[in-house]
Amino acid sequence: MTVTTPTTPPPPAAGSTPSSASHAAVEATVGAASTPSRLRLWSLMILVGVILSAVSGFLAARALTASSDRAETSTAPVLVATQDVFASIAEADAASAAVFLSGADEDREQRRLYEDALVRSTAQLEEVSRLVGDDDEAHDAIKSIAADLTTYAGLVESARVANQNGLPGASTTLLEAIDTVQRGIVPQVESLTSRAQLRLDEDVDDGGTEVLIAVVIMAVTLVLLLAGQNQLQRRTRRLLNPPLVLATLLLVVAGAWLLSSWLRQQDDLDVARTGGYDSIALTADIQTSAFRYKTLESLALLGAGDEAEQVALATDLSAIDIDADTVAAARDGRAAGDGLLLQANRAADSTREQAATSELLVRWDRYLRTSQDIGLALDADERDEAVALAIGAGNSDFNGFNTAVESVLSDNRSQFLDGIAAARDRLDWLQLIMIVLPALAALTTLWGYQIRINEYRR
Amino acid sequence: MTKRLDRRSFLAAAGAFGAATLVGCGGGNSELRTIDLGGDRSLRIWSWPDYIDVGEGDADTLNTVARELGLDVSYQDDYEDNIAAWENIFVPALGDGNGSRLGYDIVVPTYWLAARLVERGWAEQVPLEIVPNHANIDPAFLTQTWDRGARYHMPWQAGITGIAYDPALTGREITSIADLFDGAFRGRVSIIGEMRETVPFGMLLNGDDPSRPTMATARAGLKRFEDARANGQIAALTFDEFDEGLKSGEYWVSMAWSGDVVQLQRERPDLAFVIPDEGAVRWFDTMVIPAGAPNVAAAGAWMNHVYDPVNAARITNYVQYISPVLGVREELQRLGGDAADLARNPILFPDDETRRRLFTWGGLSLEEENELDEAFNALF
Numbered sequence: 001m002t003v004t005t006p007t008t009p010p011p012p013a014a015g016s017t018p019s020s021a022s023h024a025a026v027e028a029t030v031g032a033a034s035t036p037s038r039l040r041l042w043s044l045m046i047l048v049g050v051i052l053s054a055v056s057g058f059l060a061a062r063a064l065t066a067s068s069d070r071a072e073t074s075t076a077p078v079l080v081a082t083q084d085v086f087a088s089i090a091e092a093d094a095a096s097a098a099v100f101l102s103g104a105d106e107d108r109e110q111r112r113l114y115e116d117a118l119v120r121s122t123a124q125l126e127e128v129s130r131l132v133g134d135d136d137e138a139h140d141a142i143k144s145i146a147a148d149l150t151t152y153a154g155l156v157e158s159a160r161v162a163n164q165n166g167l168p169g170a171s172t173t174l175l176e177a178i179d180t181v182q183r184g185i186v187p188q189v190e191s192l193t194s195r196a197q198l199r200l201d202e203d204v205d206d207g208g209t210e211v212l213i214a215v216v217i218m219a220v221t222l223v224l225l226l227a228g229q230n231q232l233q234r235r236t237r238r239l240l241n242p243p244l245v246l247a248t249l250l251l252v253v254a255g256a257w258l259l260s261s262w263l264r265q266q267d268d269l270d271v272a273r274t275g276g277y278d279s280i281a282l283t284a285d286i287q288t289s290a291f292r293y294k295t296l297e298s299l300a301l302l303g304a305g306d307e308a309e310q311v312a313l314a315t316d317l318s319a320i321d322i323d324a325d326t327v328a329a330a331r332d333g334r335a336a337g338d339g340l341l342l343q344a345n346r347a348a349d350s351t352r353e354q355a356a357t358s359e360l361l362v363r364w365d366r367y368l369r370t371s372q373d374i375g376l377a378l379d380a381d382e383r384d385e386a387v388a389l390a391i392g393a394g395n396s397d398f399n400g401f402n403t404a405v406e407s408v409l410s411d412n413r414s415q416f417l418d419g420i421a422a423a424r425d426r427l428d429w430l431q432l433i434m435i436v437l438p439a440l441a442a443l444t445t446l447w448g449y450q451i452r453i454n455e456y457r458r
Numbered sequence: 459m460t461k462r463l464d465r466r467s468f469l470a471a472a473g474a475f476g477a478a479t480l481v482g483c484g485g486g487n488s489e490l491r492t493i494d495l496g497g498d499r500s501l502r503i504w505s506w507p508d509y510i511d512v513g514e515g516d517a518d519t520l521n522t523v524a525r526e527l528g529l530d531v532s533y534q535d536d537y538e539d540n541i542a543a544w545e546n547i548f549v550p551a552l553g554d555g556n557g558s559r560l561g562y563d564i565v566v567p568t569y570w571l572a573a574r575l576v577e578r579g580w581a582e583q584v585p586l587e588i589v590p591n592h593a594n595i596d597p598a599f600l601t602q603t604w605d606r607g608a609r610y611h612m613p614w615q616a617g618i619t620g621i622a623y624d625p626a627l628t629g630r631e632i633t634s635i636a637d638l639f640d641g642a643f644r645g646r647v648s649i650i651g652e653m654r655e656t657v658p659f660g661m662l663l664n665g666d667d668p669s670r671p672t673m674a675t676a677r678a679g680l681k682r683f684e685d686a687r688a689n690g691q692i693a694a695l696t697f698d699e700f701d702e703g704l705k706s707g708e709y710w711v712s713m714a715w716s717g718d719v720v721q722l723q724r725e726r727p728d729l730a731f732v733i734p735d736e737g738a739v740r741w742f743d744t745m746v747i748p749a750g751a752p753n754v755a756a757a758g759a760w761m762n763h764v765y766d767p768v769n770a771a772r773i774t775n776y777v778q779y780i781s782p783v784l785g786v787r788e789e790l791q792r793l794g795g796d797a798a799d800l801a802r803n804p805i806l807f808p809d810d811e812t813r814r815r816l817f818t819w820g821g822l823s824l825e826e827e828n829e830l831d832e833a834f835n836a837l838f
Contacts, residue, residue, distance in 0.1 A: 352585070396597045403597065
């Protein structure tokens with residue numbers, strides 16, 4: 001389209017009426033001033049709108065970026081790390097009982113697993129402490145866990161020494177250690193997890209209000225811009241003012257960009273939460289229940305087990321007997337039935353994850369069968385045979401199951417953190433765009449009006 | 459540089475007989491036939507010599523795989539030296555991120571080299587969706603610190619480095635690593651020429667855990683052998699040639715590989731093999747899909763096939779090393795005959811008590827291991 005500039009400004013169109021309320025308000029403000037003055041005032045009004053759009057857009061982008069940064073660098077890693085702490089402590093607990101049961105000639109592989117898990121849990125706690133920032137309540141919980149962990153390790157060592165030297169009270173000391181985990185450490189880690197989950201929810205919600213405010217301001221400014229162009233069109237009898245059209249487009253792009261970034265970020269966060277974190281939580285539940293089951297098995301061998309709780313845990317995890325059809329169905333992620341293992345399988349959102357969760361079923365079934373044999377041996381008062389099974393095939397099968405759980409957890413963890421990072425990536429350049437596009441819109445607005453004002457000067 | 463010759467060359471002839479007894483027993487996994495391998499039907503494997511029943515007619519594993527999976531398998535069995543493979547093949551091909559140049563879909567390095575590949579990101583994940591038999595990995599192989607859960611590797615065969623001896627010559631039972639240093643056997647002892655198997659023996663004797671080595675404990679372990687080599691206690695460092703020395707009476711006591719001893723005992727049943735009281739070293743060679751491998755799906759199909767206990771039993775019957783596949787023992791028992799004898803062999807299927815005394819070298823940094831390799835090689 002070609003727009004020509006006449007040598008003299010045409011007279012205002014008679015009898016025209018403002019096309020919008022904004023237009024009417026501006027006209028009322030302008031009153032009987034000269035045309036250049038009116039145009040200057042219009043440009044000023046629009047300029048203010050554009051500047052407000054820029055400021056509100058920038059603030060919204062900053063709020064979104066800050067909450068995403070927080071989720072990416074703090075909240076999500078804290079969530080993952082607290083689950084890791086859980087897993088490590090549970091592994092240490094199960095392994096320490098296994099070491100104890102192996103007697104004076106202790107099982108060095110289980111001892112290595114215990115020590116490694118303990119070292120890991122300490123390092124993970126330090127990581128959580130670093131990540132939670134200035135959350136005093138979280139720091140208090142971490143201190144308490146660290147203290148309990150020290151107590152626990154001390155009790156395990158005391159039980160070990162007593163066990164190796166045939167001293168009385170070794171079993172009691174180990175039971176005390178297990179109690180420290182169950183009553184002291186587990187609730188504290190759960191509270192840390194809850195706090196992190198709450199913070200993630202807040203991070204997801206943060207920035208939404210700012211985005212809506214910015215979008216409303218941009219919409220109002222757009223109305224002003226359109227009204228201004230309408231008014232110019234009537235006064236100059238020209239169809240379009242290209243700089244003002246460009247300013248309008250720039251503002252539309254800025255608003256759309258902000259809105260789209262926000263919506264896509266929310267979508268990514270939802271995917272990360274449902275596809276990643278919910279799976280992490282489910283898998284962590286599986287791991288915790290399984291470790292608790294294993295601990296109860298050890299306690300039973302020490303004469304202090306709770307068979308009813310053990311049965312309940314096994315049922316929570318899956319049907320007691322997992323048949324070949326179930327495993328075959330699980331490979332396609334369509335295994336029917338109750339239990340955390342089958343839930344995890346159905347929640348799997350990739351063929352790889354389905355395969356990994358079906359391996360969990362196979363390995364859990366393998367361990368459970370050995371565990372049932374241990375129970376039968378205990379029922380028949382054949383404790384030595386039960387212990388031999390527990391520290392042999394039992395530990396081996398359980399380690400197989402546990403490492404399979406770790407693999408699934410690791411995949412879920414990557415999926416979750418990748419999702420959070422993707423949500424953050426949506427906001428790349430957003431702050432800059434919220435400055436640059438409105439700034440260009442402001443310049444082109446001024447330019448558009450100045451062209452017309454200059455015509456009056458001539 | 460250490461050079462480890464193949465552990466299996468001795469086994470080829472005897473293993474061929476074992477494979478022949480298995481004609482018709484290789485029930486393939488029907489699930490495999492449904493795997494979509496796309497247009498590329500080629501599978502390229504690089505492994506150690508004599509590590510699979512190959513070229514023995516239609517019944518051998520390679521032909522079975524080719525037939526059942528419809529794959530064109532290129533099996534290159536000239537992988538003979540981990541360090542040479544690392545320096546001359548893996549680093550140049552994988553170090554610049556262009557793994558497809560390597561040209562293999564599966565390589566079978568020893569575990570410590572696999573760890574390096576995994577830690578550097580030079581390995582593909584095992585495609586679990588194609589490998590349901592991943593669930594058959596013996597849990598003992600799942601707790602490696604460098605790949606817990608075996609997501610980047612699948613063990614091929616494992617072995618134990620223990621002590622073989624001739625009771626008629628020693629005049630007594632050998633039960634401890636300390637026996638390698640008994641002056642009564644001066645000049646009649648051979649040790650394995652691989653740092654990661656021999657240094658752990660010294661560490662175990664010192665009460666240290668080879669699965670969690672430090673430079674200090676490893677050096678202390680090495681010192682045992684340096685002193686013994688210097689005073690003539692140790693006659694030689696060997697690879698699989700220790701068997702000839704034992705047979706000829708040149709060596710009375712030898713550090714030895716379990717699979718070789720199983721074969722040796724067929725000829726010399728009087729020779730004994732022990733896991734010392736302090737423990738012994740377990741090693742394994744493992745399948746890794748190199749980063750950028752041309753046909754990951756075919757590699758997965760192969761891994762799944764050889765982790766079917768039926769197929770794994772056939773391989774065990776041939777190579778006679780420890781299978782990392784659960785269910786192999788039952789399959790060997792089902793086969794009866796020589797295979798059933800293998801199922802009863804405690805060297806191939808160590809009991810729980812023995813398994814608790816097996817340690818796998820935990821690994822140090824590349825620089826530290828190079829330093830130890832250099833010091834160890836001075837013993838040759």
